[in-house]
Amino acid sequence: MSENTAIAHGAHEESHSLEIAEHGVHHFDTSKALIWRIFVVLLIITVLEFIIALTPGLRQSELHPNGLIPNTAVVGIFLGLTVLKAFYIVGYFMHLKMERINMIYTVLLPLLFIMYLITLLIIEGTGSFR
Amino acid sequence: MPLGVSYGKMMMWFFLLSDAFTFSTLLVAYGYFRITAQPGWVSPELVFEGIPWIEGLKAPLVFVGIMTFILIFSSVTMVLAVEAGHRMDQKGVKKFMLFTIIGGAMFLTCQALEWTHLIIKEGMTMSYNPFLAIMPNGNPQHLHASILFGQLFFTITGFHGFHVFSGVVINTIMYRKTSNGDFQRRGHYEMIEKVGLYWHFVDLVWVFVFTLFYLI
Numbered sequence: 001m002s003e004n005t006a007i008a009h010g011a012h013e014e015s016h017s018l019e020i021a022e023h024g025v026h027h028f029d030t031s032k033a034l035i036w037r038i039f040v041v042l043l044i045i046t047v048l049e050f051i052i053a054l055t056p057g058l059r060q061s062e063l064h065p066n067g068l069i070p071n072t073a074v075v076g077i078f079l080g081l082t083v084l085k086a087f088y089i090v091g092y093f094m095h096l097k098m099e100r101i102n103m104i105y106t107v108l109l110p111l112l113f114i115m116y117l118i119t120l121l122i123i124e125g126t127g128s129f130r
Numbered sequence: 131m132p133l134g135v136s137y138g139k140m141m142m143w144f145f146l147l148s149d150a151f152t153f154s155t156l157l158v159a160y161g162y163f164r165i166t167a168q169p170g171w172v173s174p175e176l177v178f179e180g181i182p183w184i185e186g187l188k189a190p191l192v193f194v195g196i197m198t199f200i201l202i203f204s205s206v207t208m209v210l211a212v213e214a215g216h217r218m219d220q221k222g223v224k225k226f227m228l229f230t231i232i233g234g235a236m237f238l239t240c241q242a243l244e245w246t247h248l249i250i251k252e253g254m255t256m257s258y259n260p261f262l263a264i265m266p267n268g269n270p271q272h273l274h275a276s277i278l279f280g281q282l283f284f285t286i287t288g289f290h291g292f293h294v295f296s297g298v299v300i301n302t303i304m305y306r307k308t309s310n311g312d313f314q315r316r317g318h319y320e321m322i323e324k325v326g327l328y329w330h331f332v333d334l335v336w337v338f339v340f341t342l343f344y345l346i
Contacts, residue, residue, distance in 0.1 A: 032213060039206045046198060053191060053345050062264035063173055075346050082341040086334055093209050093330045095323075100134030107143055114154045121158060125165040 038092045045081050052077060142324045146331045149293075153335050156289065157342055160282045164346075170263035170271065172279045174344055177254070177261050182247035194344050197240045198336065201294075204233025205333040212326045215319025220308060223322060227305040230329065234298040241291050245284070254280045283343060290339055293332045300325050 052058060052074060059074045060067030069077075091097035096104055133140055164171060179190040207229035214222030248254045254261065259280045262270035304325050313319045 032210065035206060035209045035213065039202070042202050043199075046195075046202070049341070049345060050191065050195060061173070062170070062266060063175060078341050078345045082337055085337045089205065089330055089334045089337065093205055093333075094327055103133040103135055103140075103143075106133060107147060110147055111150070114151065114158070117154070117158055118161070121162045122165065125162050 034092065038088050041088055042085055045085050049078060049081055136320060138320065138324055139327070142327050146327060149331065153286075153289070153338070156282075156286050157338060160286060160342060163278050163282065167275060167278075170265045170273060172259065172261045172273075172276045173264045174346070177248075177252075177279070178344055180247060180252070182243040182251075191344055193240070193244060194340065197237055197244075198340055200233050200237050200240065201333050201336050204230050204237070205330055207233060208326045208329045212319070212323050215313070215322045218314070218319070220311065220314050223308050223313075223319060224305065227301060227308060227322070231298055231301045231305060234294055234301065234329075238291065238294055238298065241287065241294075245287075248280075248283075254283075256281050256284060286339060287343070290332070290335055293335065297325075297329050297332050300328065 057064065057066065058068050060069060060071050096107060131137075135143070175190050178194060179188050181187055181189055181193045207226045211223050211226035211230060214226055252260055257277065259276040261276060261279070263273040263276050265271055304321060307313060307321070308319075313321060
């Protein structure tokens with residue numbers, strides 16, 4: 001599994017890295033080119049966030065009631081982009097995507113407790129019980 | 131090795147997992163207060179529109195944008211150091227660890243400037259918030275509850291900043307060990323990978339802090 005194929009298959013392909021994980025080859029596959037690609041991806045996502053946040057009249061809020069996109073949708077987009085950035089950082093920079101599947105689940109499954117906490121507090125916070 | 135990683139790396143992952151829980155409680159608390167805030171909340175657009183030491187300029191998010199860029203870039207140099215370690219390239223590891231340390235120090239400097247700006251110039255502290263909250267009808271107003279914004283901001287960015295500080299210290303130790311040739315003698319640069327995991331985690335937390343405090 002050479003560096004070139006990892007680049008050619010691109011950052012989005014899940015199956016490829018699972019293949020690496022299964023074969024246990026998980027040490028020399030973070031090439032320089034891939035690192036810079038991930039950097040560019042992170043940069044583009046961040047710039048996109050800035051464009052959404054700073055374009056006047058795009059986001060509806062108390063300050064700008066005539067905005068184009070409702071505030072809830074903008075918040076959703078921001079959170080989605082954040083999780084996407086987290087995926088690239090954890091997956092490629094922290095190398096988790098290329099680890100064995102046991103390792104991936106060991107790290108990711110406990111995070112369900114955080115999702116549980118968020119869900120509970122959203123339910124309570126949005127007024128159903130107040 | 132049932133998890134396919136060394137003992138040390140696995141333990142670093144478990145530490146980071148516990149740290150993730152700590153940060154989540156803080157950030158979830160922030161989110162909870164944010165959605166329950168009645169009747170209004172301080173607008174981040176108003177809080178973060180200044181640039182430290184530049185009078186009268188209104189450029190929302192520009193300063194924090196620079197900070198975000200610095201931290202992401204220092205993460206990149208960190209992976210490059212790990213990559214150089216794989217090739218047993220002592221000079222490369224040294225160079226990229228140095229870049230990473232400089233990036234972390236720059237981030238800390240920016241944060242110190244931002245805090246100084248907010249505390250001294252704007253007067254936002256743990257017990258007072260000068261910024262106006264935006265009411266549902268669009269009118270800005272002073273709210274006692276706005277104190278929460280400053281308290282959460284200083285607690286969470288302070289906790290994160292302390293992580294960055296620890297990271298810079300650990301990176302400096304690793305830089306020294308690399309210079310001494312410790313890892314070269316040991317035959318591998320796994321320690322660089324472990325501190326790399328920590329450093330990326332600090333970057334990861336910043337990604338969330340950035341979204342929750344500055345964007346939303």
